[in-house]
Amino acid sequence: MIMTALGLIQFTDPHLFGGAGDSLRGIATLPSLKATLAHAQSGQAWPPDAVLVTGDIVQHDPAGYRHFRAVFAPLCVPVLCLPGNHDDPAAMRRELAAEPFILGGHVDMKGWRIVLLNSHVADAAHGTLAASELERLTGALATAGELHCLVCLHHHPVPMGCRWLDTVPLTNAAEFWERIEPHHPQVRAVLWGHVHQAYDGERQGVRLMATPSTGAQFLPGADSFAIDARPPGYRTLELGADGTVRTQVVWLEGFTAAA
Numbered sequence: 001m002i003m004t005a006l007g008l009i010q011f012t013d014p015h016l017f018g019g020a021g022d023s024l025r026g027i028a029t030l031p032s033l034k035a036t037l038a039h040a041q042s043g044q045a046w047p048p049d050a051v052l053v054t055g056d057i058v059q060h061d062p063a064g065y066r067h068f069r070a071v072f073a074p075l076c077v078p079v080l081c082l083p084g085n086h087d088d089p090a091a092m093r094r095e096l097a098a099e100p101f102i103l104g105g106h107v108d109m110k111g112w113r114i115v116l117l118n119s120h121v122a123d124a125a126h127g128t129l130a131a132s133e134l135e136r137l138t139g140a141l142a143t144a145g146e147l148h149c150l151v152c153l154h155h156h157p158v159p160m161g162c163r164w165l166d167t168v169p170l171t172n173a174a175e176f177w178e179r180i181e182p183h184h185p186q187v188r189a190v191l192w193g194h195v196h197q198a199y200d201g202e203r204q205g206v207r208l209m210a211t212p213s214t215g216a217q218f219l220p221g222a223d224s225f226a227i228d229a230r231p232p233g234y235r236t237l238e239l240g241a242d243g244t245v246r247t248q249v250v251w252l253e254g255f256t257a258a259a
Helices: 029-041 064-075 089-093 131-144 175-182
Strands: 005-009 050-053 079-081 101-103 104-111 114-117 146-150 187-190 199-203 208-211 233-239 245-251
Touching: 005 029, 029 064, 029 233, 050 064, 064 079, 064 089, 064 101, 079 187, 101 104, 114 131, 131 146, 131 175, 146 233, 146 245, 175 187, 187 233
Parallel strands: 005 050, 050 079, 079 101, 114 146, 146 187, 187 208
Antiparallel strands: 005 233, 104 114, 199 208, 233 245
């Protein structure tokens, strides 16, 4: 039997509130998320095998999880989630406890293992992988057998070339990479959110990817905090049975939903 590619769509950093019309940085976040999802549903990559949501689901407002649940529960595909710095992990686990939501751990699909890491640090903008998360990462990679691996987290484990943003990275990135390196070339890609901009790079053969927010974007290369004029976006991924990664960032060009 020939195994088909694994199709994923990544959404990240929706920053939802309890109020359906609440806004952040000039964008009403729930309408923006709905518009981003609708755009993905109208594309050739839909339906995916799973949806990835890489953190900052809410903006310090646990009431936002009910909106997220209402938007994503009807999709009839697994929704793989991990927390960002603005999330409340306990509330997230409580509100997204039922199918189709999967929080943390790892998921095996079509010859790939998707590892979901928690880099959340309470009351902090930066991220850290606790010792238990590092051990879980090691275990997930060591037991993957012949599966290719995609590792997902919220905070960026490499510099973004954006001075202010690089003050709030994954603080123990060196330890993270120490856990990844023994598993080359099995680890094919690392994917994150947090940075509200597109990034596509490589580190020792590992594909590195960051994805725009479903709301407002940060200006790439800025020394101090600045908002980019780019619209909401998302990422499609086609993960081949041979370990290849085909991916595209899709922008909602012409989007106008400012609060």
